[in-house]
Amino acid sequence: MENKKKDELNRRFIFREILPEEADQAADIEQICFPPNEACSEAMMKERAIRVPELFLVAVDRETGKLAGLLNGLATDEPSFRDEFFTNAGLHDPAGSNIMLLGLDVLPTYRGQGLAREIMSRYLCRESGRGRKLVILTCLESKVKMYEKMGFSNNGIAESSWGGEQWFEMCYLLNR
Numbered sequence: 551m552e553n554k555k556k557d558e559l560n561r562r563f564i565f566r567e568i569l570p571e572e573a574d575q576a577a578d579i580e581q582i583c584f585p586p587n588e589a590c591s592e593a594m595m596k597e598r599a600i601r602v603p604e605l606f607l608v609a610v611d612r613e614t615g616k617l618a619g620l621l622n623g624l625a626t627d628e629p630s631f632r633d634e635f636f637t638n639a640g641l642h643d644p645a646g647s648n649i650m651l652l653g654l655d656v657l658p659t660y661r662g663q664g665l666a667r668e669i670m671s672r673y674l675c676r677e678s679g680r681g682r683k684l685v686i687l688t689c690l691e692s693k694v695k696m697y698e699k700m701g702f703s704n705n706g707i708a709e710s711s712w713g714g715e716q717w718f719e720m721c722y723l724l725n726r
C-alpha cells in the first residue's frame with residue numbers, strides 16, 4: 551500500500567490487541583459482517599476475545615473510540631484447518647508455530663479504504679516477529695483473489711464444512 555494511504559489509516563485508527571471490555575463489540579461486528587450460517591456466535595467471539603486477546607488485532611476509530619474492524623485467530627502446531635478452531639478457543643497453544651485465522655471483519659462504513667489490507671499486513675508482521683511459521687485461513691471462492699492480493703497461496707478446497715458452504719484453504723509462509 552502506498553505510504554500516503556498508510557499514513558491516512560494511521561491518522562484515523564489505532565491498531566492493537568483487543569481489550570476485555572471490547573469483547574461485546576467484537577461479537578456484534580461478527581454478526582454484522584457475516585450471515586448467520588457463517589458468523590461465529592456471540593459466545594464464541596466473547597470467549598476468544600477474553601481468552602486469547604493477543605491473537606486479535608483490532609482497528610479502533612480514534613474519533614469514536616469504537617472498533618471499526620478486526621482480525622482474530624488461534625495459535626497451534628496443527629498443520630491444517632479444522633472447524634473446531636472456530637468453536638473451541640481452548641485449542642489455542644500460545645507457543646504454537648502456526649496461526650489459524652478465524653475472521654477478518656470490517657464494518658460496512660469503513661470498507662473500500664484499505665483497512666482490511668492494513669489489518670492483515672500488521673497481523674502478519676506481528677506474528678512473524680513472534681516467530682510463527684505459517685498462517686492459514688479458509689474463505690469462500692469469492693474471496694480467494696482478495697487473499698491472493700494480500701500474499702496468500704490457495705491450497706484448494708478445504709476440509710471445512712462450516713455453515714454448509716464450500717471453503718478454500720489459503721496459507722501464508724512467515725518463517726521457515
Ligand SMILES: CC(C)(COP(=O)(O)OP(=O)(O)OC[C@H]1O[C@@H](n2cnc3c(N)ncnc32)[C@H](O)[C@@H]1OP(=O)(O)O)[C@@H](O)C(=O)NCCC(=O)NCCS
Nearest residue numbers: 583654655656661662663664665666667668689692693696
Ligand atoms: C472483506 C472485507 C474484510 C474487506 O474489507 P475492506 O477494508 O473493504 O478491504 P480493503 O479495502 O482493505 O480491500 C483489500 C483488497 O481486497 C479486495 N476486496 C475488498 N472487499 C472484497 C470483497 N468483498 N470481495 C472480493 N474482494 C474484495 C479489494 O478490491 C482490495 O484490493 P485492491 O487494494 O487491489 O483494490 C469486508 O468487506 C468485510 O468485512 N466483509 C464481510 C466479512 C468477510 O467477508 N470477511 C472475509 C471473509 S473470509
